[in-house]
Amino acid sequence: MAKKPVTSRSGRFLKLAGMTASVAGQYAGQRARRMFRSENDDGAQSESYTRMAGQIADTLGELKGAVMKVGQIASQTQDFLPKEFSDALQTLQKEAPPMPFPVIVAQIESELGQPVAELFEYLQEKPYAAASIGQVHRARLHDGTDVIVKVQYPGVDDSCDSDLKQLRMALKLGGLLRMPKEAVDQLFGEIRERLKEELDYLNEADNLRLFRGFHQHDNWVIIPAVIDSHSTRRVLTLELVEGDHVSDVTPERYDQDTINLIGHRIFTTMADQLFRFQCIHGDPHAGNFAYRPDGSIIMYDFGCVKKLKPEIVESYRKALVAALKEDYQALDRHLIDLGARVESQPAVDEAYYAMWRDILIVPFEQDEPYDFAESDLHKHVAAKTSTVFKYLDYFKPPVESIFIDRMIAGHYWMLKRLGVQAAFRSELEKYLDVAS
Known part of the structure; x- marks a missing residue:
């Protein structure tokens, strides 16, 4: 039997508070048990972390909203969390279970001020997609226009601040945050700011118009148009623009040349947004992109957009140039400018930078096409994450970047799943030179 969704602020608070108390109790028990062991029992600690992380992931997945979104982000920042926690949070990257249809209908009617039958010729009950803060339903306007309607879950925006406070407390009391308080403040402040923007669908409508302008001359980038008459802060209606999910990009319909063309276009859109527009699509997962056999790329979901400071883009560019040139003294300085390195600490061992550079440079180190389908770069990164703890006091979350x-x-994951074979070194160098 499906659980009744928790939509009230008090209900969410109690659910998260219960999770926090449980995690804190488990952590305290774990610390007490360690006092009576002659040496650390890594297996017991790992088992304890796995239990705590699983409970947190289950609760975030059930509540959706801000905490689920933070969990998704946290699952990608493995440098600052125990591996067991990151692994458990990976489950939150999967499509969320949908909210009951009557809850969605009530939210639409409350926001748009009319019965659904007057607003749409039809509204499909089965969700087109379900995510952390809302879900999407296919519909048709009375003038025959096919649209999708993005509906925010009730209570998500009102609970954002209290959700984040509870989640932060749970991570702290569970001994899961491996960062100084100042760094945690900055990280949660940045996440809160992006979430507040993402919870405002009128802001997303502005972002859609902004990116349609950015890519107006790229006829292979397709971004849906906003239907203003049916959009509010919690309901966003867009023209229906369909393409193939990455799982449907198969050899029967997409030959390797088309896949490689799409790969180059993905790289171009990413580099343009970073270096030319200095404004990036901040949520690039498989569900937010679709493809067509003519090589077109469709981009969805512009709730999470990060406008970058020019000096941050410039520091990022210089750090890349220094890494390519193996100038590790310069790289160290640029990482300080980027806010990723603690300036008061001594210079980092160049061999440490060289190790990471040699791993991350592989797709760009030669002029021959790199086969992303066969890439195991992520495995090499995962194998070296334990080395991060040696330099934990030297680095901090690069909040701005x-x-x-x-x-x-x-x-990277999109290129890998598509099976792109491409050489990006010359394209990357072009952007680095143009930016200078």
Whole structure:
């Protein structure tokens, strides 16, 4: 039997508070048990972390909203969380279970002020997609226009601040946050700001218009138009623009040349947004992109958009140039400018930078096409994450650029799932030179 969704602020608070108390109790018990062991029992600690992380992931998935979105982001920042926690949160990347249809109908009618039958010729009951803060339903306007209607879950925006406070407390009391308080303040402040924007669908409508302008000359980038008459802060109606999910990009319909063309276009849109527009799509996962056999790319969901400071883009560019040139003293300085390195700490061992550079440079190190389908770059990264703890006091979450890192990681997975074979070194160098 499906659980009744928790939509009230008090209900969400109690659910999260219960989770926090349980996690804190488990952590305290774990610490007490360690006092009576002659040495640390890594297996017991890992088992304890797995239990705590599983409970947190289950609760965030049930509540959806801000905490589920933070869980999705946290699952991608493995440098600052125990592996067991990151692994458990990976489950939140999957499509969320939908809200009951009557809840969605009531939210639409409350926001648009009319019965659904007067607003739409039909509204499909089965969700087109379900995510962390809302879900999408297919519909048709009375003038025959096919649309999708994005509906925010009730109570999500009102509970954002209290949700984040409870989640932060749970992570702290569970011993799961491996960062100084100042860094945690900055990280949660940035996430809160992006979430507040993402919870305002009128802001997303503005973002859609902004990115349609950015890509107006790229006829292979398709971004849906906003239906203003049927859009509010919690309901967003867009023209229906369909394409193939990455799982449907198969050899029967897409030959390798088309897949490679799409790969180059993905790289171009990413680099243009970073270096030319200095404004990036901050949520690049498979559900937010679709493709067509003519090589077109369709982009959805512009709730999470990060406008970048020019000096941050410039520091990022310089850091990339320094890494390509293996100038690790310069790289260290640029990472300080980027806010990723603690300036008061001594210079980081160049061998440490060289290790990461040699892993991350692989797709760009030669002029021959790199086969992303066969890439195991992510495995090499995962194998070296334990080395991060040696330099934990030297680095901090790069708050201003965290969404750049998220964008790049998301695009890597898209290129891998598509099976792109492409050489990006010359294209990357072109952007680095143009930006200078």
